[in-house]
Amino acid sequence: MEYLSFELPIKDLMDQLQTCSLVGEESGVDVKLACSQIEDKILEKKKEIYENLTPWQRVQLSRHPDRPYTIDYINGMVDKGSFLELHGDRNFADDPAMIGGLATLDGQKVMIIGTQKGRTTKERQYRRFGMPNPEGYRKALRLMKLAEKFKIPVVTLVDTPGAYPGLEAEERGQGEAIARNIFEMVQLKTPIFTYIIGEGASGGALGIGVGNKVYMLENTWYTVIAPESCSSILWRNWDHKEDAANALNLTPKDALREKFIDGVIEEPLGGAQYDPEVAYLNLKNSILQNIKAFSKFSGQELETQRQEKFIAMGQFKG
Numbered sequence: 001m002e003y004l005s006f007e008l009p010i011k012d013l014m015d016q017l018q019t020c021s022l023v024g025e026e027s028g029v030d031v032k033l034a035c036s037q038i039e040d041k042i043l044e045k046k047k048e049i050y051e052n053l054t055p056w057q058r059v060q061l062s063r064h065p066d067r068p069y070t071i072d073y074i075n076g077m078v079d080k081g082s083f084l085e086l087h088g089d090r091n092f093a094d095d096p097a098m099i100g101g102l103a104t105l106d107g108q109k110v111m112i113i114g115t116q117k118g119r120t121t122k123e124r125q126y127r128r129f130g131m132p133n134p135e136g137y138r139k140a141l142r143l144m145k146l147a148e149k150f151k152i153p154v155v156t157l158v159d160t161p162g163a164y165p166g167l168e169a170e171e172r173g174q175g176e177a178i179a180r181n182i183f184e185m186v187q188l189k190t191p192i193f194t195y196i197i198g199e200g201a202s203g204g205a206l207g208i209g210v211g212n213k214v215y216m217l218e219n220t221w222y223t224v225i226a227p228e229s230c231s232s233i234l235w236r237n238w239d240h241k242e243d244a245a246n247a248l249n250l251t252p253k254d255a256l257r258e259k260f261i262d263g264v265i266e267e268p269l270g271g272a273q274y275d276p277e278v279a280y281l282n283l284k285n286s287i288l289q290n291i292k293a294f295s296k297f298s299g300q301e302l303e304t305q306r307q308e309k310f311i312a313m314g315q316f317k318g
Helices: 005-027 032-050 055-062 070-077 121-126 134-149 167-171 174-185 202-206 227-235 241-247 252-257 276-294 299-311
Strands: 098-105 108-115 154-160 192-201 213-217 221-223 263-265
Touching: 005 032, 005 055, 055 192, 055 221, 055 227, 055 241, 070 098, 070 108, 070 154, 070 276, 098 134, 098 276, 108 134, 108 276, 134 154, 134 174, 154 202, 167 174, 174 202, 192 202, 192 276, 213 252, 213 276, 221 252, 227 241, 252 263, 263 276
Parallel strands: 108 154, 154 192, 192 213, 192 221, 213 263
Antiparallel strands: 098 108
8 A cells, every 4th residue: 555645644553553463363362452552543534634635735635545446335335247348549549548348336237438548658548547638538429329318328537737838649530529428418318327437527527428417536535626737837847736626626535515525435444545445336336226216217307407407507697
């Protein structure tokens, strides 16, 4: 387990626990009581830290190197061996930053689409840190249309710092690809359920984020721009990223208050990286509940509900 700067007090206690266990094994002395006391201190310290996170700390936690990514959630949720990944946009190329395919959850067919980051340096470069090219969004739209044809619910998992800003992406129509996805998603006649599982930034997130229901996991963020980018625009450097995070109202609590999302999915104490299996189960249960709740609606009703949901966001003054 890697630890962020504000998590170091937990690391110190974890090191003490490890030392305590090691001493007991090597000396044969009963150290159960001492180890139990340290475990209690770890739990207290976790509650103290994680129940009082600042917006910037929550941004850091959403980027935790041990945090589950889209592929991890897919493998942890779907029926064993059921995920069939589909590739390519049938126009230019496949995009490894955007993955998707058919699967079953407890026998229920779903089309799962999501942005994928990498863990090693080589994989991060390969997947462009989870920033899709236009062909990634076009692949996602192709899979959504396929799901609509066969009346299969769509589940999108968002974890991206934004769409890829490279020259080649602009040359191939990055803005048009995202806009086309938004345009098509509001008209899709099959249910769409969106989950922010890490970072949810700008149009890169919205390109697969127009759902009948939109949820955020507890330690994620969702807003128009990353705090560092906001700081660089307003202050010409990254030194004010914490101020930007405070001003952007990017936490799940903020988004729920402003009615940008429909709910918050609970994570294990400290984040999904502490107990991924619990995080997978919580997400899976939410997906299945939503599929059941929306199964009674017709295609036109699903389209209307989705459109009205997004039209209702924001306030306008004449």
